[in-house]
Amino acid sequence: MIRPIDATHDPNLRSWVESANQKDTDFPIQNLPLGVFRRRDSIDSSRIGVAIGDRILDLSLCVEAGLLEELPGKLQEACAATNLNPLMAMGSEASLALRRCLSALLRYDTQKSLPEREILVSMSDVELLLPAEIGDYTDFYASIFHATNVGKLFRPDNPLLPNYKYVPIAYHGRASSIVPSGTFINRPKGQRKRPDETAPSFGSSRLLDYEMEVGFFVGTGNKLGQPIPIDNAEEHIFGLCLVNDWSARDIQAWEYQPLGPFLAKNFATTISPWVVTLEALVPFRCSAFSRPQGDPPPLPYLFSRQDASLGGIDLTVEVWLLSAQMREAGMESFCLSRASFAQMYWTLAQMLAHHSSNGCNLRTGDLLASGTVSGAEEGSQGSLLELTQRGSQPIQLPTGEKRGFLSDGDEVILRGYCEKEGYARVGFGECRGTVLSVE
């Protein structure tokens, strides 16, 4: 069930937090994404916050101050937890109740009664942490453009495998190495073999890449053996974030047959700190991707009318790069690509229903990611592998530097936002990571 638009989405709603009323902010009062932070100057444990403009509303302090008193006790307890898991476990009714309460608390006419200095903290004073304890991490392959682009490089005659249009292809990723935005990324070592070499050698990856993805967190889970029907799938989704699925292409090419990627990807996966709830995204829902004439319809367990008409999300995602040389020269980051998440072949609901269709149990806090978001157009490819044709057509940066793959010192910055006439912009913030080499 996709919820109706309500008063919390009203574009005219303003907050007493002035920075939330700026036109270009990612975090207006209509967004209210949740994250976990720690104050830099404190030894307190981590706590839940809500991004509002350039500030964070500290939910633990709100609970202490009685500002969430209208919410059920258990929900208040979840707001005072050290990560989002208890809140995620309470389901979409609780998310909605919390959203309404937060919207009322932060709107322009509420300030007079609030102890502002106490419950707000500046973003610059905190460290943003992983929003949830992630039990399992699954990565899909839901962009047909990405699958085709990559397939063309490896199998020019047969880019798209016969199962693609039937199966939301996915593999299990590594949960332990998911890191929050800002964590430095060590260039991994591994076995690489150039086509002209007879044997592999072990050393630093020469073909390090990013993948621009959208992730979504499981709210309420399911029991082992009890699939989630597609009609109910969205009720099990808490919210979305940005994901950089760092990939060492040389390690990947050599190791991936026959069981899929392993060390090429499990050295690090970066996620953005703010979880944008499905409730915040209601105005930006759109129809699922229109399958080209001739494509098979989804099998019945992957089809619902509601999902076909509103299962998409009109979310723009971008990749930006800042090289060490650009940083030293004081330059701004450079946009490498821009794509629409509405162009994905499979919806969130289809991915989740497929994942549990064999009875596999999903747990609260599990992360599912979309796979690389690439579009049909030039400049919409979500990885360097695609953008540079496996490095053969390097990109030129404003400094004149060229990039086939990532160099040491490069910072990759993912951004995402929803914009629509008549609605406030809902942004995802940033997902950042800088590549380092350690000897």
Add this chain to the structure above:
Amino acid sequence: MIRPIDATHDPNLRSWVESANQKDTDFPIQNLPLGVFRRRDSIDSSRIGVAIGDRILDLSLCVEAGLLEELPGKLQEACAATNLNPLMAMGSEASLALRRCLSALLRYDTQKSLPEREILVSMSDVELLLPAEIGDYTDFYASIFHATNVGKLFRPDNPLLPNYKYVPIAYHGRASSIVPSGTFINRPKGQRKRPDETAPSFGSSRLLDYEMEVGFFVGTGNKLGQPIPIDNAEEHIFGLCLVNDWSARDIQAWEYQPLGPFLAKNFATTISPWVVTLEALVPFRCSAFSRPQGDPPPLPYLFSRQDASLGGIDLTVEVWLLSAQMREAGMESFCLSRASFAQMYWTLAQMLAHHSSNGCNLRTGDLLASGTVSGAEEGSQGSLLELTQRGSQPIQLPTGEKRGFLSDGDEVILRGYCEKEGYARVGFGECRGTVLSVE
């Protein structure tokens, strides 16, 4: 470092628990495997136990009774925990200290001072649970015979891929659906496509299989970005168990390209309840598998002298089947295969060193499994896929029933044991699961 044999391995050592002195027991005083149990008649939380004959030593009660007082306080606390993670995290010195203490506590001449009825519980009075909280689960593919057998079925001309002899191939499995021995296994549904069909259909798997594997738990982990050198790898391994990596071959064949197995395996993985520590296995260490003439040597990061000479484990593994019809007729289970874990192409240390070689962090309690253990000989294949040549040469059971793949009501029983002249048998107990269909 592989530890020397010490007094705890003395084959003449006897226990005051009489059933532990039977020649065929899996759990003599020389074994002392650890597990987690809950008394059926109690509402107590789960607790750690040690298998001894047909009894379990309750470590929480031992701590309460002051019987482990010679151990450091932190180690005693770990023994009184609700799962093995705290103990695993303490490393191999702690494991050894505990083993010595338990051996002394259970030896024949100690009984007079012990409150026997209080600290022992009968195996029949408990439910055995998962021994640890498993963060990530990784499954390898370390038997070259298995890889070749499977490869022949899918690629007759090219059974073994070029990377096999260089890369300990692995993929990430699903941690959430790892279940303890005895859990019923629902036959999964999924997309299947017969070669003569033009499109897949969704329904119950028709080609359900088991895979006989050996698992090992990470003790102390490593930090992200800090590989574990092969010389230290065994210090990070706590102990071993048996693993049944249930596999739906029809779902697998259709879904696995290009990212590897997913729904074909993540519906359930069964593990045996008792973790046999590396300390217990010392007498059964043997040289790593001898690579045939012409095979490349392991790359330097996968080689150590110690591992080459003692990295193997002379462990026999068996698969037994009990069909519903056999059960009704009061028959015993039937042995399908028997193989030696010493025949694996890659050692535990090689798997662990490879896994962390790119900086991937392993955490205490993580489970790594070997992949299917198959040998070179007839009757040593660890899956029905191999034993029956993809169902084309069905096995005949003592009832006259035939099996290409598993039928509903079939119970698969994995067993493992180490036997060597001059040493007490060290057994792994059983890993059981019965297939059910649910409509």
